[in-house]
Amino acid sequence: MPRLTSSPPHIRFFFPFFSYISCVVFLCFLSHAAESQIQDQELQVLLKLRQSWQDPSSLDHWVASNSSSHCAWPEIKCQEGSITELNLVNLNINYSIPPFICDLKNLTKLDLSYNNIPGEFPTVLYNCSKLVYLDLSQNYFEGPIPSDINRLAGLQVLILAANSFSFDVPASIVRLRRLRILHLYQSEYNGTFPEEIFGLSNLEELRLGYNDKFVPSQLPQNFTALKKLRFFSMPQTNLFGRIPETVSNMEALEHLDLGLNPLTGEIPGSIFALKNLRMPYMDLTNVVGSIPQAVSAANLSVIDLSANNLIGNIPEVFGKLKNLYSLNLQSNRLSGGIPEDIARLPALSDVRLSNNYLRGTIPPDFGKFSPLRRFEVAFNNLTARLNDNGFTGNVPGGLWMSRNLTALILSGNGLTGELPKELSPNLTRIEMSNNKFFGEIPSTVSSWRNLRVFIANNNLLRGTVPTELTQLPFLTRLLLGQNKLSGNLPTDIVSWKSLITLDLSHNQLTGPIPSKFGSVPVLTRLDLSENQLCGSIPPEIGLLNLTLLNLSSNSLSGRVPSKLENDALENAMFEYSLENNPGLCSSYSFMTPNVCNSQSRSNFAMIMVLPIAAAMFVLLALLFIIRASRKKMDRFDSTPKLTPFQRLNFTERNILSELKDENVIGSGASGKVYRIMVNSSGDTVAVKRISDNQKLDQNLEKQFSAEVEILGNLRHINIIKLACCISCENSKILVYEYMENRSLDYWLHKKERLSPVSGVANNMILDWPKRLQIARGAAKGLCYMHNDCSPPIIHRDVKSSNILLDSEFNAKIADFGVARMLAKHGEAVTLSGIAGSAGYLAPEYAHTTKVNEKIDVYSFGVVLLELTTGREAKGRDEDMCLVDWAWRHILDGKAISDAIDEEINHDSFLGEISSVFKLGIFCTVERPSKRPPMKKVVQALLKCSDRLYVVEQTSRRNLDVAPLLANPRHEEMPPSARPLHRCNTY
Incomplete structure (x- = not known):
C-alpha cells in the first residue's frame, strides 16, 4: 500500500486562511443576493404604490430601470440598500394609503404632507413596526384620532396638523413616551x-394652536415642567386665566406663542428672563399692565405684544437687544416716547407701534443702522389733536433712504418737514396723509421710479403738480387732496399706464382739464372737485371706465359730454359729480347742471312749425328703423353660422329677430345682453352680442374665442351653460341659459331692485342661508375648473357681477372672456396683460406676468367678504378697498359681528358668518402659495354650518385671524404676513 504522507507545512499553515476567505466570499455572496432580493421586493412595492395612487404625474420617474436604483429617486432614502425614508410631499396624491406600504420593512420615516389624501387616520401604518417619523399634515383626514394610536410605539415625531380630525385628542397619545415633536394644530x-x-x-416641540373649538380651559400648571421644550405654541385654543410665573422654569424655551386667547392678568416678569427665548407671541390676549422691564434674554429676535391693554412706556432695555428684528407693540395704550437706542439696533427690520398714545419725536437714527423694511407709527393721536398727542417733528432722513424699506406708513400724526429730494429705490408705498408736511413736491420725484402708492392727503403741500410726477410708470394711486397745490394740471401724462385712482380735490388748481386725462388706460376713480378749474369737460373723459367721478365745485362751462350724460342716466353716483359749476349745462333736468336751452325765437310760427317738424321726424325715423331692421335681418340671414353645444329648441332666426332694444337687460364693454323668449312655451335665454361694428375688435374676438373654447366644453351645475354661438360677418353672439335672479352684485349692491320680468320693485333681502348657498355653489364651480378640468382653467375675473343666480338662487360662474388654461395643475401661465376688476385683483399682478389659480382664490376671497359685510369690493371712499377695510377692522380690535351686513339677521348664524369672513381673509393673503386651494375652500364652506360657535363675550375673541395679517411668524399657520393695503398695490 502506498504510504500516506502529511501535507507540507506551508499548506497546513494556509489552509485555515483559505477556508476563512471562502466563507467570507460565500457570506458576501449570500448578503449581496439577499440585498438584491430586498431591493427587488421594495421596487415592486413602490411601483405598486404608484399604481394604487392612479399614477400621479409627479411620480412619472418611478419606473424600473437597469441603469440606476430606486434609492436614487429624490423621494427615497436608503441605508445599506434598503428604504428607510419616503418623502412624498406635495405630490397631489388623492387616494388613501394602501396597507402594503408597510412591506417596506425598514421604513423609519414617512412624510405624506401637503397632499389631498382623504379618509380616517390610516391604522394600516400600525404594521410599520420601525416607524419613528410620521407626517400626515395638510391633507383631508377626518374623524377621531384612534384611541390605540399608542401602537405606533416607536414614534419620536408625530405631525397630524392641518387636517379635519375631530372630537378629543385621545389620552393614549401620552403613552408615546419617546415623542420629541408633536404637531396637532x-x-x-x-x-x-x-x-x-x-x-x-422628551418633548422639544409642542404645537396645538388654531383649534378654536377646544373646550375652554386654563393653561395647565404642569406645562412649565417640560425642561427640554424649545417650541411651545397654543394660539387660538380657548385658553383663559393667567400665565403662570413658573414659566421661568422652562430653560430651553425659544418660541412661545399664547396669542389669540382670552387670557387675563399681567405678563409674568420672569418671561423675558428666559436665557434662550427668541420669539414670544402674546398678541390679542387681553393681558394688562406694563411690559416687563427686566429683560435678560439677549437672543430675543421677535417681540409681539400687539392688540392688548398694555400701558406704560416701551422698556429702554429693548434698545439693547442686538438680535431684535421685529417689534410689534401696536394697538395698546402705551405712552411716552420711542427709546432712541431702539432706532440703532443693527438687525431691526420691522417696527409696528401704531394705535397707541406715544408722544414726542421719531428718533433720528431709524433706518441708518439697520435693514428697515417696515415702519408703522400711524394713529398715535387718538384725540385728533395733532400738536398735543401725535408724533411731531421731521421724518428722519434715514427712513426715506433706508435701502430695504418698501412701505412707509406715517398717516395721522403731526409730522412736519418737506418731502425728500431722494428716496430709497425699493420704496413702493408712502402714506403720509393727515400730517403737516409742507413745501413743494420736488422735481426729483421722477427718480422715485418704483413708487406705486403715494397718499399725502390733508397736508400743507404747495406749488404745482410737477410734470415729473407723471413720469412714474408703476404708480397706481395718487392722492394729494386737501393741500394747497396751485397752477395748471400736467398735460404730458403718457407714463401713467397703471394709475387707477387720482385725487387732487380741495386744492387751488386752475386752468382746463387736459384732454389726455381721458387716455389714462385703467383710471377708474377721478376726483378734481373743489378747485378753480375752468373751460369745458373734455369728451375724452367720457371714454374712461369710471366708477367714481367728481368735478364739482369748479368753474367749468359748456355742455356736458354725451357719454357722461349717459353714464349719469345709468349710475346715480354721477348725479352730483358736476354740481356747483354755474357755466355747465346738460340735456337732462335731473342733473345738477343747468338744462341747455337754445336761443330760438318763441313766435307763433315757430310754435306751429315745431310740432309739424317733430311729427315728420318721428315718421321718417320709423321708416328708417323698419328699413334698417330689414337690412339687418338680410345681413344676418346671409351669413349666420350657428354652433350648438346643447340640444336646442330654437333656431338662429328666433334669436336674431329679437335683438331689439326693448329686450336689452344689460350692457358692458364688449356689448349688450338681451333677454329673449325663443318659443311659445315661454323658454327664455340670455344673449350676449359681442359687437355690431364693421370689423370686430381684436380683443373682443379673443374674448369670444376664449368663451366658446372654454364654456363649450364645460359641464358643471355651477357654471353657466353655453347653449350655442352664432357667428356673423360683423357680430359674434353667445346664447346662454337665462338666470332669473341676475347676479350676486345686483342683490348685494343695488339699492333699488326691479323684478327682471315684471319691472316691479323687489325689496327682498338676501338672507344668510341664501348667501351661504351662493358661496358654496360658486366655490364648487371654481374648484371644478381648477382641479377637474384637463387642462385646469383660471377664470381671471371672479367677482360678484360674474356670479349669476337662477330662480332658486343657485350660483353659476359666468363670463369666461378672459379665462386661460394652465399647462397643468399648479403651474403658472404667462399673461400678456392684466385682466380683472378693481378691488378683486390679486397683488401679484403688480410685479409678474406669470399667475396660477391662486388669483381666482384671492378674487373669491373678496366675494366672501362682500357676502358677509355687504360692502362693495372697490370700497366707498378713496382710501380703502374691501380687503383693506376688513384688515383694518380686525387690527383695530373690533368684533367680526360689527362688520356683518346689517341686512342679515345674524343672531342665529353668527358662527357661520364669522367663519366665512375669516375664510375670506385667508383667501386674500398676499403670498399666493399661502392661500388655500379651492378644494380646501369648498371643504370649509361645506363644514361651516356644522360649526356651533358661541356668541363672543368680548370683541377680542373675534380677532382670530390677526396673526395671518400682522405677525412675522414662520411656523404653522399660513401667516404670509399681510401686505400693506395689498389690494391697492397693483
Missing part, C-alpha cells in the same frame, strides 16, 4: 386635549 377638535401631554418629558 389647525384641525377640527371639538373636545379636549389631555393635560398629561405636558408630562411627555
Whole structure:
C-alpha cells in the first residue's frame, strides 16, 4: 500500500486562511443576493404604490430601470440598500394609503404632507413596526384620532396638523413616551386635549394652536415642567386665566406663542428672563399692565405684544437687544416716547407701534443702522389733536433712504418737514396723509421710479403738480387732496399706464382739464372737485371706465359730454359729480347742471312749425328703423353660422329677430345682453352680442374665442351653460341659459331692485342661508375648473357681477372672456396683460406676468367678504378697498359681528358668518402659495354650518385671524404676513 504522507507545512499553515476567505466570499455572496432580493421586493412595492395612487404625474420617474436604483429617486432614502425614508410631499396624491406600504420593512420615516389624501387616520401604518417619523399634515383626514394610536410605539415625531380630525385628542397619545415633536394644530377638535401631554418629558416641540373649538380651559400648571421644550405654541385654543410665573422654569424655551386667547392678568416678569427665548407671541390676549422691564434674554429676535391693554412706556432695555428684528407693540395704550437706542439696533427690520398714545419725536437714527423694511407709527393721536398727542417733528432722513424699506406708513400724526429730494429705490408705498408736511413736491420725484402708492392727503403741500410726477410708470394711486397745490394740471401724462385712482380735490388748481386725462388706460376713480378749474369737460373723459367721478365745485362751462350724460342716466353716483359749476349745462333736468336751452325765437310760427317738424321726424325715423331692421335681418340671414353645444329648441332666426332694444337687460364693454323668449312655451335665454361694428375688435374676438373654447366644453351645475354661438360677418353672439335672479352684485349692491320680468320693485333681502348657498355653489364651480378640468382653467375675473343666480338662487360662474388654461395643475401661465376688476385683483399682478389659480382664490376671497359685510369690493371712499377695510377692522380690535351686513339677521348664524369672513381673509393673503386651494375652500364652506360657535363675550375673541395679517411668524399657520393695503398695490 502506498504510504500516506502529511501535507507540507506551508499548506497546513494556509489552509485555515483559505477556508476563512471562502466563507467570507460565500457570506458576501449570500448578503449581496439577499440585498438584491430586498431591493427587488421594495421596487415592486413602490411601483405598486404608484399604481394604487392612479399614477400621479409627479411620480412619472418611478419606473424600473437597469441603469440606476430606486434609492436614487429624490423621494427615497436608503441605508445599506434598503428604504428607510419616503418623502412624498406635495405630490397631489388623492387616494388613501394602501396597507402594503408597510412591506417596506425598514421604513423609519414617512412624510405624506401637503397632499389631498382623504379618509380616517390610516391604522394600516400600525404594521410599520420601525416607524419613528410620521407626517400626515395638510391633507383631508377626518374623524377621531384612534384611541390605540399608542401602537405606533416607536414614534419620536408625530405631525397630524392641518387636517379635519375631530372630537378629543385621545389620552393614549401620552403613552408615546419617546415623542420629541408633536404637531396637532389647525384641525377640527371639538373636545379636549389631555393635560398629561405636558408630562411627555422628551418633548422639544409642542404645537396645538388654531383649534378654536377646544373646550375652554386654563393653561395647565404642569406645562412649565417640560425642561427640554424649545417650541411651545397654543394660539387660538380657548385658553383663559393667567400665565403662570413658573414659566421661568422652562430653560430651553425659544418660541412661545399664547396669542389669540382670552387670557387675563399681567405678563409674568420672569418671561423675558428666559436665557434662550427668541420669539414670544402674546398678541390679542387681553393681558394688562406694563411690559416687563427686566429683560435678560439677549437672543430675543421677535417681540409681539400687539392688540392688548398694555400701558406704560416701551422698556429702554429693548434698545439693547442686538438680535431684535421685529417689534410689534401696536394697538395698546402705551405712552411716552420711542427709546432712541431702539432706532440703532443693527438687525431691526420691522417696527409696528401704531394705535397707541406715544408722544414726542421719531428718533433720528431709524433706518441708518439697520435693514428697515417696515415702519408703522400711524394713529398715535387718538384725540385728533395733532400738536398735543401725535408724533411731531421731521421724518428722519434715514427712513426715506433706508435701502430695504418698501412701505412707509406715517398717516395721522403731526409730522412736519418737506418731502425728500431722494428716496430709497425699493420704496413702493408712502402714506403720509393727515400730517403737516409742507413745501413743494420736488422735481426729483421722477427718480422715485418704483413708487406705486403715494397718499399725502390733508397736508400743507404747495406749488404745482410737477410734470415729473407723471413720469412714474408703476404708480397706481395718487392722492394729494386737501393741500394747497396751485397752477395748471400736467398735460404730458403718457407714463401713467397703471394709475387707477387720482385725487387732487380741495386744492387751488386752475386752468382746463387736459384732454389726455381721458387716455389714462385703467383710471377708474377721478376726483378734481373743489378747485378753480375752468373751460369745458373734455369728451375724452367720457371714454374712461369710471366708477367714481367728481368735478364739482369748479368753474367749468359748456355742455356736458354725451357719454357722461349717459353714464349719469345709468349710475346715480354721477348725479352730483358736476354740481356747483354755474357755466355747465346738460340735456337732462335731473342733473345738477343747468338744462341747455337754445336761443330760438318763441313766435307763433315757430310754435306751429315745431310740432309739424317733430311729427315728420318721428315718421321718417320709423321708416328708417323698419328699413334698417330689414337690412339687418338680410345681413344676418346671409351669413349666420350657428354652433350648438346643447340640444336646442330654437333656431338662429328666433334669436336674431329679437335683438331689439326693448329686450336689452344689460350692457358692458364688449356689448349688450338681451333677454329673449325663443318659443311659445315661454323658454327664455340670455344673449350676449359681442359687437355690431364693421370689423370686430381684436380683443373682443379673443374674448369670444376664449368663451366658446372654454364654456363649450364645460359641464358643471355651477357654471353657466353655453347653449350655442352664432357667428356673423360683423357680430359674434353667445346664447346662454337665462338666470332669473341676475347676479350676486345686483342683490348685494343695488339699492333699488326691479323684478327682471315684471319691472316691479323687489325689496327682498338676501338672507344668510341664501348667501351661504351662493358661496358654496360658486366655490364648487371654481374648484371644478381648477382641479377637474384637463387642462385646469383660471377664470381671471371672479367677482360678484360674474356670479349669476337662477330662480332658486343657485350660483353659476359666468363670463369666461378672459379665462386661460394652465399647462397643468399648479403651474403658472404667462399673461400678456392684466385682466380683472378693481378691488378683486390679486397683488401679484403688480410685479409678474406669470399667475396660477391662486388669483381666482384671492378674487373669491373678496366675494366672501362682500357676502358677509355687504360692502362693495372697490370700497366707498378713496382710501380703502374691501380687503383693506376688513384688515383694518380686525387690527383695530373690533368684533367680526360689527362688520356683518346689517341686512342679515345674524343672531342665529353668527358662527357661520364669522367663519366665512375669516375664510375670506385667508383667501386674500398676499403670498399666493399661502392661500388655500379651492378644494380646501369648498371643504370649509361645506363644514361651516356644522360649526356651533358661541356668541363672543368680548370683541377680542373675534380677532382670530390677526396673526395671518400682522405677525412675522414662520411656523404653522399660513401667516404670509399681510401686505400693506395689498389690494391697492397693483
